[in-house]
Amino acid sequence: MAADTLIHDFELPFQLYDVLDAEALCKHDKFSEHSVETFDAVLDTAQKMATNLFLPHNHIADKNEPQFDGHKVSMIDDVKVAFDAFRESGFIAGRYSFEDGGMQLPETVMTAVSAYFMSANPSTTAYPFLTAAAINVISHFANEELKNAFMPRMLTGEFTGTMALTEPHAGSSLADIKTTASPQPDGSYRLKGSKIYISGGEHELSDNIVHLVLAKIPGGPGGVKGISLFVVPKYRLNSDNSVGPRNDVQLAGLLHKLGYRGTTSTALTFGENNDCHGYLVGEPHFGLRYMFMMMNEARIGVGFGAAMIGYRGYLYSLDYAKDRTQGRIAPNNKPEDDATAIINHGDVKRMLLAQKAYTEGGMSLCLYGSNLIDRINTCEDEARKLDLQEMLDLLTPVLKAWPSEYGPKANDLGIQVLGGSGYTREYYSEQFWRDNRLNPIHEGTNGIQALDLSFRKIWQKNGLGLRVLQKEMQSDFAKVSTTQSAELVQALNPYLSELHEVLTHLTAVMQTEKAFTLTANAQAMMNIFSSIVVSWIWIRQASKAEQLLADTSDQQKQNYYKGKIQAAKYFIEWELPTVARDIQLLKTNNSTCVDMNNDWF
Amino acid sequence: MAADTLIHDFELPFQLYDVLDAEALCKHDKFSEHSVETFDAVLDTAQKMATNLFLPHNHIADKNEPQFDGHKVSMIDDVKVAFDAFRESGFIAGRYSFEDGGMQLPETVMTAVSAYFMSANPSTTAYPFLTAAAINVISHFANEELKNAFMPRMLTGEFTGTMALTEPHAGSSLADIKTTASPQPDGSYRLKGSKIYISGGEHELSDNIVHLVLAKIPGGPGGVKGISLFVVPKYRLNSDNSVGPRNDVQLAGLLHKLGYRGTTSTALTFGENNDCHGYLVGEPHFGLRYMFMMMNEARIGVGFGAAMIGYRGYLYSLDYAKDRTQGRIAPNNKPEDDATAIINHGDVKRMLLAQKAYTEGGMSLCLYGSNLIDRINTCEDEARKLDLQEMLDLLTPVLKAWPSEYGPKANDLGIQVLGGSGYTREYYSEQFWRDNRLNPIHEGTNGIQALDLSFRKIWQKNGLGLRVLQKEMQSDFAKVSTTQSAELVQALNPYLSELHEVLTHLTAVMQTEKAFTLTANAQAMMNIFSSIVVSWIWIRQASKAEQLLADTSDQQKQNYYKGKIQAAKYFIEWELPTVARDIQLLKTNNSTCVDMNNDWF
Incomplete structure (x- = not known):
């Protein structure tokens, strides 16, 4: 390779x-x-x-x-x-x-x-x-008129698009945005406000840039309920939909990022000259709801990207470790013996196997999520469709946060495999690591994902998503006919029971003031739940690999399947057990973090 | 602040x-x-x-x-x-x-x-x-002549120094260096070879640069036993020790690093024109031994630096979290309520407390190590001195590796606290993170530290270092007179017993071929041992803080002491328990990593 x-x-x-x-x-x-x-x-x-x-x-x-x-x-x-x-x-x-x-x-x-x-x-x-x-x-x-005006040229890439949500003062708290959209007699709006961290907000790649902007229509309800969504193009369209004059959207400046440097990240000003035309998408005040309805796809995209940047770093360090010789391994460890490829050193092999488990786990997890969207879209049984939708909602914070936590971890190990070379910009590992550091932050920070999981998704519709997921898992486990994968199921089962105990415990706690401890302990909940989900994803891979291994005499395929089984073992033996700590924290309503007074820092 | x-x-x-x-x-x-x-x-x-x-x-x-x-x-x-x-x-x-x-x-x-x-x-x-x-x-x-020639002006900083150990092809495997030093009739040597990653290897800050170079005298023993140490100045000295002509040391190029960019990292060529003068330090073939005898100090320095870069990132993110407002906290979570400082969000507080525990833990750990050097240097009882030296040798891999693992983790959390701002180069968090990424790599990678601990230091002199350490711990625990700290000792005790069980188990395993599994599982050993050591370091701090808390009415001091106790609780409740996984891996001689065939990747 x-x-x-x-x-x-x-x-x-x-x-x-x-x-x-x-x-x-x-x-x-x-x-x-x-x-x-x-x-x-x-x-x-x-x-x-x-x-x-x-x-x-x-x-x-x-x-x-x-x-x-x-x-x-x-x-x-x-x-x-x-x-x-x-x-x-x-x-x-x-x-x-x-x-x-x-x-x-x-x-x-x-x-x-x-x-x-x-x-x-x-x-x-x-x-x-x-x-x-x-x-x-x-x-x-959007209504037909708006669709007809913009969609065809966006589908061909003649126009590009952005999501302009965040504002400098409000950050993740979208309820607090200040950008306003004032209705005009012709049905359009005039926008005024500032947005920040708008990726692709300015460039010369396309004939027009179509910003999707969250803004408040004056007189609407406060907080999240008063936010509407607008199409705001860089260039307005003429009445025949040809590209017209410049709209009042200004680039305030480019942000200089740690990584992901090829993508412009912009601060944009809308309506500096009070002439920023925008067009309402759907109904007034439904903007945030629309964005959230499309959030599952966007979040899977972030998770999958994080898995892939991690995966490329894994392959890059694997290649280095096979090529680079250093030191010796017993019994050939005399000075006159040839140096060995560093992949043969146990600790390097551990770092490579961990990278494989993190990145192929994240990749498989997000592909499962995408496939779930297809299953929902093609489902003809309405009840089943709702069930699957509920499961997707539950899984979404995991699909975003787990790969964006473990992809960067893989990139960190990738640097370590390269050692001194990994620390220089003459090699690529450091770029992968910098690029991937974005993913725990954008599209809802991983802290927000943990809160979404712990306070909302697990309990949504009385835990329907979790029940559907459990059935899905059990159905997969029932199909496991192979030895090694069956052992992995055995190893996972106690954690499933523990998850249930934790949830039973939390069901009671959520009614009390102790629920507040969960604001600091949500990451522990995320760790338990996501580790179980990824274990299941790995068992799905290992079980299939074991079946295929039995049927092939192709040496390369055999190697590939054995690698899958070994990575699954690694994940369940080396990563899953760390959640014992998290189980204990939640069962005891550990309050050490929330008890920390601001003045004690 | x-x-x-x-x-x-x-x-x-x-x-x-x-x-x-x-x-x-x-x-x-x-x-x-x-x-x-x-x-x-x-x-x-x-x-x-x-x-x-x-x-x-x-x-x-x-x-x-x-x-x-x-x-x-x-x-x-x-x-x-x-x-x-x-x-x-x-x-x-x-x-x-x-x-x-x-x-x-x-x-x-x-x-x-x-x-x-x-x-x-x-x-x-x-x-x-x-x-x-x-x-x-x-x-x-060095002998007196060499000392007199170079030391006085190094002590004043007129001359600066470097350590030129690593070579491009050999990396961490110093046994394989190829630089040669040929003896001359006048007692000096002529060096020939290439070195890489030499920090401070070239600059105009001082009148001369004194390189300490590892090289092989032709005809010496193979491997690590044939390595000698030389002083090789950038400018030779005249007979009156004044700065003379340029020596044959050439800068092949600067390396471009991920971080730590202010420090030149160089590739140096010695003897390109066969005229590189060097002077033997001590005896021939003792070079590596000399370097290793000075290694404890150097490694504490790296660990302490990692703790401090982490600590500065912690203070920086703490300042941001107190200043930046975003979102609301119940019961003041209506749209018309003021936004709250993000430090009040549970998950942000968790990230700040973790940073405090990692960095003040690392700082206190390394100060303990430095103080141990003073105790050794001032000890008049020879037997006790040897005991303490043994304990220092045992602790050194922890003093280097633990802070250089957890300092960067703190910097990662520091970025996360800043969110989108943390990902831009307009803020400093990303630089702290890049700078600190060097520390797990240099002065012996953390993988090498784990091997040093697992295969050498724990067993050295029949485990004398561990016995001395244990007495030191028990003596500290016996002095714990305060309530909360006593509870922390109670929480730590089972892990001390587990460590003993693991070591008893490994004592038997080390005699068998299963010892090979430890090459991949050494990091697990490092996790257990270092987490216990850092827990002890935190109990020392918490116990002292509890005593002082009882004696002061100064509000600011009270806050500071309470913060110390809380950070100790955090470490022992949130970090220490993760080693249960590592205990299990070692007790079962988990072979998943070493069993991974190269072809399966």
Whole structure:
């Protein structure tokens, strides 16, 4: 495997066809034109484009971040070349219907497509992906007129999109945004306010930039209930929908980030000259609800990206560890013996196996999530559909937070495998690590994900999501027919019982003032729940690998399957048991953190 | 506390005088000229110099790293201004005798002095600190002629020093170095070879740079037993010891690092023109032994630096969390209520308390180690002295690895507290995080520390170090007279028993081929042992704080002591229990990592 391998050749086929049975989706009307062959053709295109046009400038873009001269944002040409190839391939519209000019591909396959691009170059990939996310919102909630005006050119990438939510003073607290939108006689609005951390908020890659802006219509309810959503283009459209004059959206400045440097991160000012035109999406005051309804997809995207940046760092350090020789291993440890490849040192092997477990675990977890969206979208039984939706809601904080916690951990281990080289900018490990540090922060910090899980998702609809998830797990475990995987199920079972005890305990606690301790202990809840979920995801992989191992005489495939089983063992033996600490903390309502007085720091 | 506070005002006095009783050192002849007053005067000078001359350019030096134009290395002027002030203060010679022009200060106090500089600006601090480390080696092992030639001007900082150990192909495997040193009729040597990652290897801060170079004298034994140590100056000395012509040491290039950018990291070529003069330190073939005899101090220095970079990140994020308002807390969580400072959110408070526990724990741990060196140096009972030396040897891998694992963890949490701001280079958290990432790598990677602990230090002299440590702990625990600290001792005790069970188990395993599993599981051993050691260090602090709390009516001191007790509780309730996993792994000789075949990745 070469240093520029984006994904192991067997990985996506294994995840898509063996673990998830993505082929089954083709039985549904929506995907009936598709087959394994068309999926593979799409993946093949993605792999080639990512390798040839995205990978080569990943490091160059990091060293040459976008510049703003007061008028225009400039960046290295490679970004536009890659972006244009991506949009010309039709990938931005990949999940949309044939009549919309799309490929009508399942989410499962689109996520697999994104794997290559996130592994190759997350910064350049952000531009089309943000556009796809904006389309997702507009397509669901905007009226026909607004859709017709903007969507077609967003689907082709002639227009790009952003999400303009955060404001400087409010941060994660969207209830406190101050941007206003005043209604005009013609039905449009005039916006006024400032936004910050708007990725892709300015650049010259497209003919127009379509900002989705959260703002308050004066006189509306306070807090989260008074927030509306607007389409605010960089250039207004003429009456024939051709690109018209500049709208009153100004770039206040570019932010200089630790990583992800190829993506512009902007501070934007709306309505400095009181002439910022915006168009309401859906109903007034429903803005935040719309955004949250599209949140599951966006959060899976962040989690999956974190897994992929971690995965690329894993492959990069694996390649180094196989090539680099240093020291000796008994019995060949005499000075005259040849030095050994560092992969043969136990502690290096441990760091590689941990990286594999974290990143392939995160990848498989998020593909499961994407596939769940497809299952929901193709489900004809309404009750079952609601059940699955509930499970997706429950899993979403895990899908976002777990890979964005463990992907960076993998990148940290990747640096350590390279040692001194890993600390220099002559190697790539440090960039992967810096890029991935964004993921625990954006799209809802991991602290917010832990609160969402602990205070809302677990209890939502009387715990329906958890019951559905449990059935899903039990059904998987019932199918485990192989020896090693059965042992892993045995090892996991006590933790499932513990989770139930913790939840029973918390059900009582939540009614008392001790519930407050959970604001500081939510991360413990996240640790327990996500470790169990990822263990299950690993058992799904190991069990399938064991079955396939028995059926193949291909040496390379055998090796690959054995690696899957070993990584599953690693996860369940080395990572899962750490939650014993978290179980204890929750069962005892540990109050050490909340008891810490501000003045004691 | 302002954003540029280097250390909480109460911290060093508490550590030095309350926890360590550094005043007792003044009873010994060597330190009899000193008192709490002279110690405080020295610390006061350090604090002012660090704040006024080191802190202001910490961020500027990061953004403007040293440049090499092919002839000369240039850097921002502030570095030389700070370096000159440091050397003129006499701090480089701080630990040396009055007759050597030093201040004859204990290691304990010198480490406390370093705390201010490491908090303010670790990159600029590296230049005088590397010089002090080189002096340490020369003063112990070089002959009088060599000492007289170089030491006086190193003590004043007119000459600076480096450690030139690592070679590009050999990395951590010093046995494999290829640099040669050929004896000459005049008793000097001619060196030939390449070194890499030599910090401070080139700059214009001093009149000369004294490299301590490991090299092999042809015909010597193979492996680690054939390595000798040489003084190799950038400029040779004339017969009157004045600075003479350029020696044949060439800068091959500067390395571009992730962090610690103010410190030049160099690739050096020795003897490109066959005219690199070097002078043997001590006896031939004893070079590595000399370096290792000075390793304890060097490793404590790295651990302490990691704790201090972590600590500064903690104070920085604490300041932000008290100032930044966002969201609301029940019962004041209506839209019209004022937003609350983020420190009031449970999860933010958890992240701050964790940072406090990691960094003040690491600081206190390393100060304990420095004080142990003073206790050894002033011990008049030879048997006791050997006991303490054994304990120091055992603790050294922990003193290096634990803070350099947990300091960076604190910096990671520091970024998370700042959220989006923490990801931008407009704030400092990301620099702290990048700077500290070096520490798990250099001066023996943390993987090597874990092996040193697991395969050597624990068993050395039949476990004498461990027995001495245990007595030291028991003696401390016997003195615990306060309620909360007594509960912490109760909580720690089962882990001490577990450690014994693990060691009894390993004693048997080490005789079998299963000992090989420990090469991959050494980190688990490090986790158990270091968590117990740090718990003890925290109990020492908490117990003292509880005593002092009872005796003071000063509100600020009360708050400070309560914070210490709470951080100790946090460590023992939230961090220590995670080692249950490691105990299990070792007791079962878990072989999952070593069983992973290279081809399965």
